[in-house]
Amino acid sequence: MVKILDLTNALDIVFYCLGFIGLLSLILYIFQEFFLFRPEKLPQDFQFQYENQEVEEYHLEINKDTKLNGLHFKSKESKGLVFYLKGNSKSIKGWGKFAVDFTSQGWDVFMMDYRGFGKSTGKRSSESFKKDAQLVYNKLKEVVNEKYIIVYGRSLGTGIATKLASINRPRMLILACPYYSMRSSIKRYFPILPVKLFLRFSMPSYKWIKYVKCPIHIIHGTNDKQIPFKSGIRLSRINAERTRLYPVINGGHKNLHNFEDYHRALKSILTSKAATIDRENCSIDFIRSKTIKIKK
Numbered sequence: 337m338v339k340i341l342d343l344t345n346a347l348d349i350v351f352y353c354l355g356f357i358g359l360l361s362l363i364l365y366i367f368q369e370f371f372l373f374r375p376e377k378l379p380q381d382f383q384f385q386y387e388n389q390e391v392e393e394y395h396l397e398i399n400k401d402t403k404l405n406g407l408h409f410k411s412k413e414s415k416g417l418v419f420y421l422k423g424n425s426k427s428i429k430g431w432g433k434f435a436v437d438f439t440s441q442g443w444d445v446f447m448m449d450y451r452g453f454g455k456s457t458g459k460r461s462s463e464s465f466k467k468d469a470q471l472v473y474n475k476l477k478e479v480v481n482e483k484y485i486i487v488y489g490r491s492l493g494t495g496i497a498t499k500l501a502s503i504n505r506p507r508m509l510i511l512a513c514p515y516y517s518m519r520s521s522i523k524r525y526f527p528i529l530p531v532k533l534f535l536r537f538s539m540p541s542y543k544w545i546k547y548v549k550c551p552i553h554i555i556h557g558t559n560d561k562q563i564p565f566k567s568g569i570r571l572s573r574i575n576a577e578r579t580r581l582y583p584v585i586n587g588g589h590k591n592l593h594n595f596e597d598y599h600r601a602l603k604s605i606l607t608s609k610a611a612t613i614d615r616e617n618c619s620i621d622f623i624r625s626k627t628i629k630i631k632k
Contacts, residue, residue: 372518372537373460373492374425375453382455386432389439395455396472402458404468406448409435416484416507417444419476421469421493421500427454434593441606443486448472462537469496473504483507486606489514491563491589495539502547509548510605512555512598513589516542516567545574552579553605555598557587 384393389409396404407428418438422431428447435445450465451458458464476485487506489497494514501509515521518539545552552575556568565583572581582601584592592598 372424373452375450376425376427376429377452378427378429378454380455382429384429384432386435389432389435391432391435396475398458398468398471402451403456404448404451404458404472405455406446406472407432407435409439409445409447411439411442411444413442414444415442416486417446417476417480418486418488419473419497419500419506420445420447421487421489421497422447422449423491423493429454437593437599437602438488438606441603443606444480446472446476462539465496465537465539466499469500470503473500486510488512491515495541495544498541498544498548499539501550501552502544506550508551508553508605510553510555510602511568511571513557513560513563513592514541514554514568514571515539515563516570520567521563541571542574545571548575548578550578553582553601554579555582555584555592555601557584557589557592557595557598559586560589560592562589 384391384407386409392408392410394406394408396406398404405428409432420431420435420438422428428449431447435447438445448468449456451460451468473485473487482505485506486508487497487501487504488510489495490512494511495518497509497511498514500506518537552572554568554572556563556565558565568581572579582597582605584595584597584601587595587598
């Protein structure tokens, strides 16, 4: 009788645990946008202002309910254009201040707000992120030769940027604080939940990066608590021949731009040409012979 009661109690505990996991999964499924995104909405008549920056505002109407808002920051002598895909918070009102990191190096910047951010309107989805980015990219190609377009993604924007680079031929792809996949990032916080079943925004960067044909530059802080540095390392190994990793020692997620190493890396990427390797006149193909131990 005691064994039967113990088994019944054990089954009750299992059912309670499964019920709790199921309830928590349902809550996260319904409210996942609240957890994933922190948008700042702006009135349609808001006026963008930035010191020492020449900027032009654009609106792209997709349908009667969906409109994308973007800013074009102009450099004095443009070498090309950086398509900047921002993180999951605020709007381009605040993110716009980072354009100076590129315009000061002679690169124009186009930055857009995702649906539901800033002045942009419409319903967000995993597909809308990718389709909107491609639509804007196509518009940019109408005025800038693709070989002069750099795709830059930061945090949330790294997955979108990677997808975009995988199906186009930009000059290069720059990823700052990239995640391996959205699923793996969420799994860190909810290890016991079936994230695969309820996550609507998967963003599998690791799948897309293998198809990127241009140079890939990954900048990641070693003290990033939100998206760990090992995520950048894992991504860098997938398409290793085209990828270079730039660790920012002690750099975090939100303060990466406060470190000189970030700006050194970015300047090096933007100003230098890709080095070619002369395999016939270097040691890259040398194979060291095995040491032969002589028995005495």
